[in-house]
Amino acid sequence: MKKFYITTPIYYVNSEPHIGSAYTTIIGDIIARYKRLMGYEVFYLTGTDEHGQKIMQAAKKQGKTPQQLCDELSKKFEQLWKDLKITNDYFIRTTDEEHIKTVQFFVSKMLENEDIYKGKYKGWYCVPCETYWSEDEIEKDENNNPVCPSCHRPLNFVEEENYFFRLSKYTEPLLKHFKENPDFVEPEFRKNEMLKILEEGLKDLSITRTTFDWGIPMPNDPKHVIYVWVDALINYISAIGYGKDEETFKKWWPADLHLIGKEINRFHSLIWPAMLMSVGLPLPKKIFAHGWLTVNGQKISKSLGNAIDPREFVKKYGNDVIRYYLARDIVFGKDGDFSEENLVNRLNSDLANDYGNLLHRTLAMVVKNFDSKIPTPSSLNESDKELIEKFKNLKKEYTEYMESYKLTNALESIWSYIRDVNKYFDENKPWVLAKEGNKERLGTILYNTLEAFIKIASLLLPFMPDSSKEVFRRLGQEFNPEFVLNTEWNSLKSGANVIHEKPLFQKIDIKNIQKVGEKKLKQEMPENTIELISIEDFKKVDLRVAKVVEAEKVKKSEKLLRLIVDLGELGKRQIVAGISKFYTPEQLIGKKIIVVANLKPAKLMGIESQGMLLAAKINDNLTVLTVDKDIDVGAKIS
Numbered sequence: 001m002k003k004f005y006i007t008t009p010i011y012y013v014n015s016e017p018h019i020g021s022a023y024t025t026i027i028g029d030i031i032a033r034y035k036r037l038m039g040y041e042v043f044y045l046t047g048t049d050e051h052g053q054k055i056m057q058a059a060k061k062q063g064k065t066p067q068q069l070c071d072e073l074s075k076k077f078e079q080l081w082k083d084l085k086i087t088n089d090y091f092i093r094t095t096d097e098e099h100i101k102t103v104q105f106f107v108s109k110m111l112e113n114e115d116i117y118k119g120k121y122k123g124w125y126c127v128p129c130e131t132y133w134s135e136d137e138i139e140k141d142e143n144n145n146p147v148c149p150s151c152h153r154p155l156n157f158v159e160e161e162n163y164f165f166r167l168s169k170y171t172e173p174l175l176k177h178f179k180e181n182p183d184f185v186e187p188e189f190r191k192n193e194m195l196k197i198l199e200e201g202l203k204d205l206s207i208t209r210t211t212f213d214w215g216i217p218m219p220n221d222p223k224h225v226i227y228v229w230v231d232a233l234i235n236y237i238s239a240i241g242y243g244k245d246e247e248t249f250k251k252w253w254p255a256d257l258h259l260i261g262k263e264i265n266r267f268h269s270l271i272w273p274a275m276l277m278s279v280g281l282p283l284p285k286k287i288f289a290h291g292w293l294t295v296n297g298q299k300i301s302k303s304l305g306n307a308i309d310p311r312e313f314v315k316k317y318g319n320d321v322i323r324y325y326l327a328r329d330i331v332f333g334k335d336g337d338f339s340e341e342n343l344v345n346r347l348n349s350d351l352a353n354d355y356g357n358l359l360h361r362t363l364a365m366v367v368k369n370f371d372s373k374i375p376t377p378s379s380l381n382e383s384d385k386e387l388i389e390k391f392k393n394l395k396k397e398y399t400e401y402m403e404s405y406k407l408t409n410a411l412e413s414i415w416s417y418i419r420d421v422n423k424y425f426d427e428n429k430p431w432v433l434a435k436e437g438n439k440e441r442l443g444t445i446l447y448n449t450l451e452a453f454i455k456i457a458s459l460l461l462p463f464m465p466d467s468s469k470e471v472f473r474r475l476g477q478e479f480n481p482e483f484v485l486n487t488e489w490n491s492l493k494s495g496a497n498v499i500h501e502k503p504l505f506q507k508i509d510i511k512n513i514q515k516v517g518e519k520k521l522k523q524e525m526p527e528n529t530i531e532l533i534s535i536e537d538f539k540k541v542d543l544r545v546a547k548v549v550e551a552e553k554v555k556k557s558e559k560l561l562r563l564i565v566d567l568g569e570l571g572k573r574q575i576v577a578g579i580s581k582f583y584t585p586e587q588l589i590g591k592k593i594i595v596v597a598n599l600k601p602a603k604l605m606g607i608e609s610q611g612m613l614l615a616a617k618i619n620d621n622l623t624v625l626t627v628d629k630d631i632d633v634g635a636k637i638s
């Protein structure tokens with residue numbers, strides 16, 4: 001039997017799942033169900049990533065042990081996948097005893113192969129991404145603080161004795177693999193990003209940490225815990241028995257598809273393949289890095305606080321509608337804004353109007369003219385033959401698109417056919433035939449429309465499992481989409497009793513909906529958690545009213561302005577502020593603003609800044625704080 005092994009990333013259990021994590025899992029489920037429909041034996045894997053500093057910090061914030069936090073949140077992920085009817089075959093947790101053993105076994109092999117050495121790591125680390133960054137990779141924020149080039153959050157400086165993986169050694173073999181397997185990473189533009197990194201040459205990777213212990217101990221030196229990404233990536237083989245059940249492992253490995261978000265492509269397309277090369281295992285066949293769901297152009301994420309709870313949407317619109325919307329409206333591979341308006345539009349026009357209504361109209365006529373029984377077709381004319389021919393083309397197109405993961409295109413093709421079937425129905429005017437009493441021709445048209453419909457429902461099964469099953473029930477057919485698709489035409493059993501109930505999809509008036517909107521999920525990330533401070537802490541900050549007396553742009557900087565401000569009794573100060581995108585120097589001169597007067601001086605682009613002005617910022621908007629009534633400069637703020 002043909003087999004297909006597909007994986008999602010394992011999700012960090014630092015907070016609850018959101019629509020972004022659901023997106024990957026739903027897309028994975030669509031692909032898994034499609035492959036099963038095509039006769040493959042499928043293993044669909046998902047799970048949770050539970051080690052590392054990020055989880056440890058989240059647990060600490062909540063006064064829990066990391067294990068407690070992991071147990072609680074991992075359950076929520078597992079439950080959500082059940083609620084969303086995800087057909088994963090296994091759910092792996094990186095705190096599973098078996099996984100821990102496998103990771104140690106894998107790393108021991110890397111040690112045996114002399115791919116690991118001891119060294120000193122000195123550089124930056126992003127806890128939210130659990131990623132190391134070198135000095136030349138980091139970015140700076142407007143206050144010149146180092147931030148992560150991937151998620152733009154603050155970085156920690158790390159200096160530790162670590163074990164390193166000789167990743168650099170695999171630059172050439174990886175380049176060769178990329179050249180020999182041009183479809184290894186998709187989409188193409190994501191592959192090119194990886195090639196660029198490879199062409200610059202890979203650096204060795206620190207793969208252990210010593211400053212905390214929430215991780216898997218290094219087998220030869222348990223003071224060190226294994227870097228959480230090394231631990232996480234191994235899940236893809238530990239779940240299928242690597243190192244303990246050779247037969248199962250051989251059956252499934254190499255994976256056919258690692259489905260991931262674009263921000264973790266480097267780990268999957270470079271580091272993971274190098275790790276596999278190191279222990280002599282074959283590489284996965286394909287890595288597909290999809291885009292992000294965004295809100296107002298920003299990534300939906302737990303830590304950005306714009307997370308949307310998928311359960312609310314499922315409750316309101318149903319599982320199939322969400323699945324359809326995500327696959328149809330967000331072009332697979334690219335970023336796309338998640339919008340409830342667009343979702344409702346898709347529901348109304350594609351699902352209720354084009355699709356559901358066709359079944360409704362046809363069944364109404366079967367009830368009225370054929371005593372609720374599927375009629376028997378008679379001889380075919382040109383328009384019938386064209387309908388059949390067009391389905392053959394659709395099936396071919398659908399298979400090609402689905403095989404290359406062009407899910408959005410596959411749905412477009414199906415809808416183009418649905419419009420053809422609607423046209424076939426309308427142009428043959430069955431209501432006229434009914435009036436004329438031409439039962440033979442009427443029966444043929446209704447039969448063909450329903451045959452087309454059950455075929456469409458079968459193609460849609462991976463996308464909308466509930467409504468597809470419902471179509472079989474309403475047409476009084478045994479649920480067997482494989483049979484329907486493998487039968488050229490006339491798969492429907494005539495004489496079967498149909499069920500004519502309310503339409504498959506109900507339209508919703510966009511004006512009357514109360515939007516589910518953004519529901520803030522619990523925030524566990526430290527930088528976003530509101531931390532309580534005492535009044536004494538607040539009093540340490542000396543805030544004063546100051547007047548801007550001079551302002552100019554800092555040469556060679558897009559962001560910085562140099563200001564001279566008058567603080568009255570405290571004299572004049574020079575302040576450098578990252579507000580040039582929002583204010584011209586002229587707009588600031590004469591303004592009374594708020595300044596932190598007791599901040600340690602710091603240099604920005606070589607210019608000393610002797611304080612800091614206060615400004616409010618959200619998304620791409622910034623405003624400098626001023627006073628409501630006139631007051632003397634130097635006035636204290638409390």
Ligand SMILES: Nc1ncnc2c1ncn2[C@@H]1O[C@H](COP(=O)(O)OP(=O)(O)OP(=O)(O)O)[C@@H](O)[C@H]1O
Nearest residue numbers: 011012020021024260261292293299300301302303
């Ligand atoms: N906005 C999104 N759009 C599409 N996929 C997403 C989105 N957010 C998360 N994912 C999926 O989840 C994976 C990352 O999982 P992770 O647990 O790190 O979620 P996260 O919300 O991005 O985390 P955090 O905000 O805490 O950094 C991505 O690779 C992708 O598969």
Ligand SMILES: [Zn+2]
Nearest residue numbers: 126129148151
């Ligand atoms: Zn980051």
